[in-house]
Amino acid sequence: xxxxxxxxxxxxxxxxINHGPTxxxxxRHDGVDNVMAAAWACALDFTPPKLTVVIDKNxxxxxxxxxxxxxxxxxxxxxxxxxxxxxxxxxxxDMPDKLERAGVAFFAVEGVDLxxxxxxxxxxxxxxxxxxxxxxxxxxxxxxxxxxxxxxRVFRDGHWQFxxxxxxWRSLHHIAGGHFYAIGAALDHDDFRSNRPKI
Amino acid sequence: xxxxxxxxxxxxxxxxINHGPTxxxxxRHDGVDNVMAAAWACALDFTPPKLTVVIDKNxxxxxxxxxxxxxxxxxxxxxxxxxxxxxxxxxxxDMPDKLERAGVAFFAVEGVDLxxxxxxxxxxxxxxxxxxxxxxxxxxxxxxxxxxxxxxRVFRDGHWQFxxxxxxWRSLHHIAGGHFYAIGAALDHDDFRSNRPKI
Numbered sequence: 001x002x003x004x005x006x007x008x009x010x011x012x013x014x015x016x017i018n019h020g021p022t023x024x025x026x027x028r029h030d031g032v033d034n035v036m037a038a039a040w041a042c043a044l045d046f047t048p049p050k051l052t053v054v055i056d057k058n059x060x061x062x063x064x065x066x067x068x069x070x071x072x073x074x075x076x077x078x079x080x081x082x083x084x085x086x087x088x089x090x091x092x093x094d095m096p097d098k099l100e101r102a103g104v105a106f107f108a109v110e111g112v113d114l115x116x117x118x119x120x121x122x123x124x125x126x127x128x129x130x131x132x133x134x135x136x137x138x139x140x141x142x143x144x145x146x147x148x149x150x151x152x153r154v155f156r157d158g159h160w161q162f163x164x165x166x167x168x169w170r171s172l173h174h175i176a177g178g179h180f181y182a183i184g185a186a187l188d189h190d191d192f193r194s195n196r197p198k199i
Numbered sequence: 200x201x202x203x204x205x206x207x208x209x210x211x212x213x214x215x216i217n218h219g220p221t222x223x224x225x226x227r228h229d230g231v232d233n234v235m236a237a238a239w240a241c242a243l244d245f246t247p248p249k250l251t252v253v254i255d256k257n258x259x260x261x262x263x264x265x266x267x268x269x270x271x272x273x274x275x276x277x278x279x280x281x282x283x284x285x286x287x288x289x290x291x292x293d294m295p296d297k298l299e300r301a302g303v304a305f306f307a308v309e310g311v312d313l314x315x316x317x318x319x320x321x322x323x324x325x326x327x328x329x330x331x332x333x334x335x336x337x338x339x340x341x342x343x344x345x346x347x348x349x350x351x352r353v354f355r356d357g358h359w360q361f362x363x364x365x366x367x368w369r370s371l372h373h374i375a376g377g378h379f380y381a382i383g384a385a386l387d388h389d390d391f392r393s394n395r396p397k398i
Contacts, residue, residue: 018238019372019380020219039217042241044337081386134333138243173218181218184383187280
């Protein structure tokens, strides 16, 4: 077990995804584990924390989420860029060894029956808040976050530490077609420029 | 009028927010214009493009959006960090001169009756797809994107040009309490490390 895997207080869980990273969504049902990438995940509420995620009907993960009522949203890093691309562009439905090929290593967390992807920087365990209409119409799922953890090398004391963690810990932000940006420089209130648009 | 204000094809509109930037949401109704910041905005579909945004009941913008059925999602830049913080932490309800104090300059776009914030890098005009249950329960709004534009100094040919545009054009990604990160380095498929998690 990674000794840096640390609980995050639920009231601060939104901070793990507030900056809009591309995430990995994993789920488990009836002996099947899977994980997919999702750029369309977003915080929805602070307390209790909730989030939204779009899970397409043509994914294997969708079925696992609907049947188990649970899923895990996790924040991959620059070190996992190739894994993220791979699990986001292949499906267990037509590639049974998708996880092995992508190099996915799951680990277990006591008391949480979900597959945790090793090497991520943060993990949010969610239960589906059933909203059949938006699930069917928009592929949009609402999750209540019931557990949150982070790797304390990059998130601790309630804050991301991108400034001091190595560049391999940066979050990924997908645009299209395998083109990502890493998160960049910190910008605090004191640093703000006074520039005004010239238009 | 900013000569760099350029239309973006609707099928590529999702790319303007796919990397998870904090956005500005503006709206207009009955002679009142307003704008707020929102970290909780997310793409929802490609074609026709749709997005979600959380708009709290205690904002003036919420009322304008509900009454007009329209809103504008726009991507602020590092140069607008202080403006973004200001419009995200004050309300027109208790500060009537909020927009002037924050230095917001609106511009008009022919045929689109919405207030466009000058200096942003991208703009997405949306019509509300009425979903009363999730609006009331989660403050969650679904918008169909009916028009998209970008400043061609930072987004052109369907792609963000953060690598070559000046640092003041970078998108903002809010964590909490006025602490932002700017978007960072590009990471293309060829650049991916082969690092695997050591756990």
